[in-house]
Amino acid sequence: MTRHPLALVCVRGYRVAALLDAAQAVLSPHLSWIILHVVDIRPLGEVERALGALPGRGPGQHHASTLMLQAAEELEQVVRQDVLAWLTATGRTAELVVRRGDPEREILAVANERAVDVIVLGSDHSGPGPLPLSPPVRHLIDHAR
Numbered sequence: 001m002t003r004h005p006l007a008l009v010c011v012r013g014y015r016v017a018a019l020l021d022a023a024q025a026v027l028s029p030h031l032s033w034i035i036l037h038v039v040d041i042r043p044l045g046e047v048e049r050a051l052g053a054l055p056g057r058g059p060g061q062h063h064a065s066t067l068m069l070q071a072a073e074e075l076e077q078v079v080r081q082d083v084l085a086w087l088t089a090t091g092r093t094a095e096l097v098v099r100r101g102d103p104e105r106e107i108l109a110v111a112n113e114r115a116v117d118v119i120v121l122g123s124d125h126s127g128p129g130p131l132p133l134s135p136p137v138r139h140l141i142d143h144a145r
Contacts (some may be wrong), residue, residue, distance in 0.1 A: 002047065007031040008116040009094070010038070010107055013075045016082040019122040024092065027120065033094035036110055037079045038103040039072045104139045111144055119144055 009023045020035070027033075077100050083096050099106040111119055119140065123131055133141070 004032045005030065005117045006034065006109050006114060007118045007120055008034050008036055008107070008114070009120040010036045010103075010122070011079065011083065012037070012122065013039075013079055015122070016079060017086045020083070021091075022122070023120045024090065025127050027118070031118070032117065034097055034110065034114060035094045036097045036099070036107065037076070037083070037084055038106040039076055039098070039100045040103050041069075041072055041100045042102055070088070104136045104143075107140060108143055 005025070005028070007027055009020065009027075011019050022034075080096065080098065083094075086092075087094060097110060099110070107119065110116070121137060123142070
């Protein structure tokens with residue numbers, strides 16, 4: 001059985017519809033899509049370590065980290081709603097995957113697990129000249145198959 005080519009379209013917590021519109025405009029209509037949103041929870045670990053190191057405090061849940069976790073959960077729900085609304089409005093089908101962790105590692109993990117053919121990332125670059133590559137994008141270029 002022949003497998004359909006597969007695109008991994010990565011979205012952030014904002015401008016979801018604009019990124020998906022742009023991806024649809026440039027990708028072949030024959031590609032199947034996985035839409036991936038990764039909530040970067042690395043700062044949560046940093047807050048936990050910092051609070052746990054304060055005098056009189058040990059490791060464990062703290063108010064600040066609880067608030068960050070709640071914000072991450074809220075962001076996940078907003079992105080899910082935005083993606084589902086876009087899919088409904090455009091009539092496109094796609095699998096939605098939401099993960100938590102280091103975005104570069106999670107993108108590569110999904111790309112490898114699902115043997116995607118192309119990874120699509122959005123950019124906020126709107127100025128003249130070439131697009132500067134951020135360290136996360138450089139990491140993906142260096143490590144993706």
